[in-house]
Structures are given as structure tokens and as C-alpha cells.
Amino acid sequence: MKAARLYEYDPAMNVELAIEEVAAPTIAAPDEVIVKVGAAGLCRTDLHIIEGVWKDIMDTEGNLLPYVMGHENAGWVEDVGSNVTSVKPGDAVICHPFNACGICLSCRYGHDMYCDHGKFPGLGLDGGFAEYFKTNERSIIKLNTGITPLEVAPMADAGITAYRAAKKAAKLLNPGGYVLLLGIGGLGHIALQVLKHTCGARVIAVDREPAAQALARDLGADIVLDGGPNLIEEVKDLTGGGAHVAIDFVGEHGTENLCWRLLRQGGELIMVGYGGEVRVPTLELVANEIKIGGSLVGDFVELVELMEMNADGKVRMHQTEYKLANINQAITDFKDRKFTGRGVIVP
Template sequence: MRALQYRTVGSAPELVDIPTPVPGPGEVLLRVTAAGVCHSDQFIMDLPEEQYIYGLPLTLGHEGAGTVESWGAGVTGLQVGDSMLVYGPWGCGRCYTCAQGHENYCEVAAAQGIAPPGLGAPGAMAEFILVDDPRHLVPLGDLDPVASVSLTDAGLTPYHAIKQSLPKLVPGSTAVVIGVGGLGHVGVQILQALSAATIIAIDTSEQKRALALDVGADHVLAPGEEAEAQIRTLTGGKGATAVFDFVGAPVTTGFASRVVAIGGDIAIVGVGVGTVDVGFFSTPWDAQARAPYWGSRAELMEVVELARVGKIHVEYEQFSLSDGPTAYERLRAGTLRGRAVIVPEGATS
């Protein structure tokens, strides 16, 4: 089968031919119908050799959708052709956090060598993907896999981050979204669907600020000192009830610290190297900062239902598997509208 792989540290991903995997006991093989491109992929491919821990060659793609092709011994309840999304943050399924459904916070995954597809295990940017357990599949039903595949991260990750702050996002509250890219533009929609908050979106790109307005933001701002003053004006001097930073760079986490309100939340969702200093003289009273990671399988089901009823959608541009390297070039250049989705030639939904 053909696959898009990261093969050499510091080099661009390459399209190669590799053997089609055969499912062993408990495993499921999907024929890939779509795979999403993510900044996390670019982040790991930008790591220097001494920091790179994901194995080579690595088939990319932690956002995956496909139809059931076959399965190994012990798997029941599936039919060939079932359309599925792949739940990405694989855990052991047995530890305390996994027992609560939060495999994204599995206590032993790293120690046991369990890695997400595309982030250690072979990912979905191929004609087939091997899924380690049927519990990591979420039925897609009649939703279009190309339009829906990025719900597995670009939908799930902001949903998980926002859901934790919903008790504070009451009428009169304000939510600030920093970065209106692949995750941020879905975050705006989730805030609109689930909360009564006024939504302020911030991005350096005029096109992405326009996208934010298209998907439901109440106000859009370019970053900088004027934006800080404008947020204070829009909130009557109080600041933001919750700030969702989908960039995670030092400049954005610093901005978040300066605009958050007393008792407010800061969620650093982006995979930059920015941090937030929480302390007596660095943040408002009782402000909280957290770094949420991905989301639970149950939350992915909830995200799919939001999409099914038309409350959220992912803006995307489609690329063939052969054009996968071009998709990553566009990602780095910042010229994508929403998400890039890669579809193997000949794939059908």
C-alpha cells in the first residue's frame, strides 16, 4: 500500500510503498477514507534529532477515518464496510483514568509503549490503517468522512478544553479564542453552540479573522497591546472569563495571562513552548491555568453528534495522498483555510 511517511529527521514527508498490515488478535484493519493534517505533525517533524522520540519511519496521520476491511481473532460486533472514525489517544484501557473513559490521560501508556496513530504508531495517511482495539473506533454513520475526519482532533481537542470551563461561561461572560486555525475555528463554533459567552477571536491573519466571523465570533481582533485594551473595553474592565490559546507560544500565553479575569480560566491548547506563571503577583486572584490534552472517547461521540445536527463543522481543503507533501507545505506557510484533509486516490465514502 502507499503511505505518507516521515523518514529522516529534518526532511519533508515522503510517499512510499509499504506492506499492507494484517490484523492480529483484537485488531481491526480500516481502508482509509480520509486523514487530517495537523500542526502537531509539523511540531514533531521540526524536532531536532536528540529530541525526536516517535520512531522512524513514521506513517503520519493521527486524525483518521475509514471503512472496516477485516479484523483479527476475538473481534466481534463489526461488519465489513462500517464507516468509522479513529479515536486517537490510545491508552491501556485498564488503569484508573482509562476506567473513567479518559484514555487521553492514561497513566501507563508511555511506560507500556502505547502511542497514538501518527504519533508513534502507524497513522492514517495511507491506504489502510491498523487499529489496536475496536474500542478505539467511533461509528460515523452517514456523515461524510472527508468533512468529519478532523473532528477526531480539531473537534475533540477544543471540545474537551471548552467543556471544562462551561460552568463559568454564563450569560455576561466572555471567551477569548487565540488562533483561528484548524482547532480554533471549531472552538469558536463549540463556544457558540454550548455557551452564552461573548466570543472574541484573535489572529494575526486577516483571512482567519474573517473566518472567525463566518463561524460565529462576536468580535475579532489583531493581537497586540491594542487588543488587550479592547478586551478590557468589551468586558467592562473585567477581562476574559476564559481564554483558549490554540497557539501556545510565549507571546500568546503571556497575552492570555494579561487579559484573563479574576477567577478566570486559561487553557493552553496549542503545542508551542509557552507557559503561564500562576502566582500572587503574576495572575489575577483565583485565575487557573491548565494544559488539556485531546479528549475522551465519550466526548468524541458528543462532538460527532454536534456535527450530525449541524451545530459545528470543520472548514477544510482536500488533497490526494500524492499531494500530501504539498498539504504540509501549505500548513507551514499558514495559507490553509481550516484543516487540510488527505484522501487516498480511489477512496470512497
């Protein structure tokens, strides 16, 4: 099969993936599933992998390369292991990115991402920038009738990360309240749509890019701000004291110490982006009784819920498509912010 493989890490990102012919994966264990890739989302994590940021975590012995990236995958079941009963070849599916074991206590509590024995195809083993890739039965969700893999692939990671944060936020909000989203990109625009349907609160969308601001308005943001130097004061004025909840999809370059300052008493900041360091006086935490918490990739059932919202027409992925042969162009465009929403690779 055709696949795009990484041959070396390069902090300067001057390497290109090699588009080449490799052996297709085959079933080796009873719970495995081979998926014919319909589409695979291109993620900021892929850029970090190329840069070598993940090397010490996913390639500890230094023998991973060359390998196939791609962890936001959807397609059609091609082959299944002997124990697999819930899907069959030909089924259109989306794949939760993490192969959780289902046995450990974290799995039993439903915390898939805390699994003691999980694997992450696309990080540390071959993923979906190829014609086929291998995952397991517990990661597979059948698509609703009429939904194609191409429409939804980045839901598999970008989508559920945004969904999980939005779901946490919705639980904290009441009608009349305000939730602020910092960064209306591949994740933020999904969170915005989820929040518009799952809580009666008002959504404040903040992004420096006019294209992202326009997208936020299209998707129903109640207030759109450009994140200028007066953001904190603006938000406090508009909300009568501060936002009830904020979600920071950036988490670096100074934004990480912006959002906790624009919360009202009792407010909560959900951090999704990362890179920076939060510095907050304990007096601020206590006197304003604010909370700051990180949010990870969503669990399997969260992907199920997001796919239902998508099937109902409530949440759609805005994306730009590239042929697998053009993946290096897609990566360049992503770095240069040539497209809004998400880039998607089609084999």
C-alpha cells in the same frame, strides 16, 4: 498499498515523504481493527515529527524510520479481530487517535489520554497517510448516517482537542459572560462553533489573519479582534473588567503571557497551544484568584459528543483536500499558511 513514509528527521524540513508501495497491515490480535482510510488530517504535530521534535519520545531506539505518519483518521472498517463485536467491515468510522488499554485505573476513570499502556498510531507506529491503517476496537466510533469520513477526519484530533477545551470553558461560563479565543485556526474555529451552541456567553475571537477573522465572523463570533498591541485594554473595556475565560490555541511567541492578563477576577485561562513559558507573579494569581491550566487531546466520549454536534449540523470542519500523492505539497502549503482551517490527505 500506497503509503507516504518518512525516512529521516530534518529540523530544516527539507525532506520529502516517500510515496511508495508497502505491505498493508493485517490483524494480529483479537481486538484489532483494520481501517481503509477515507481521509487523514494533517496536523502541526506532523511537522514537529519531521523536524525531529518527537524523536526522543516516540523513537527512543532510533529504529522507527521509515514509517507512516497520520493520526487524524476516518474511513471504513476493512477487517476486525476475533473479539471485535461493535463494528464490522464496511462500517464508516472515525478513529480516536489513542489506543487506550481500558483496564488501568486512568482508563477506568475515563481519562483515556492518561492511560498507562496506550499506543498512538501515527506517532511511534504506522498511521493513516496510507490506504489502510490499524487501530483497536476501543478507538472506533461509527459515523452517523449521511456523514462521510472525508468530512470529519481532522475531528479525530484537532476537533476533540478544541472540543475538550471548549467544554471545559462552557462549564465555567454563564450568559452575559465572555470567552476569548486566541487563534482561529484548525482548532480555534471548532471551539468557536462548540461554544456558540453550549453556553450562552459571548465569544471574542482574536486572530491576526484577516481570513481567520472572516471565518470567525461567519461562524458567529460576537466580537472579532486582530490581537494588536492594545488587546488587553480593548478586552477589559469591552467586557467591563476582563474575560471570564480565555483559551490560548497558540501558547508561544508571547501569547502565553497575554491571556492571563486579560482575565477578570476569578477568571480562567485554558492553554492548548504550547512552546512558550508562562511567567505569572503569585500575587496576581491570588489577588485576582485566576487559574491557568493546560488541556490535552479529548477523550473518546468527547469525540462521540463532537460527532453528534457535527451530525446535527452544529459544528463543521473547514478544510482543504490533497491527494496522498500530493502530501508533500500539502505540507509545504501548511508551513506557508496557504490555506485556512485544516489540510486533509485523501488516499
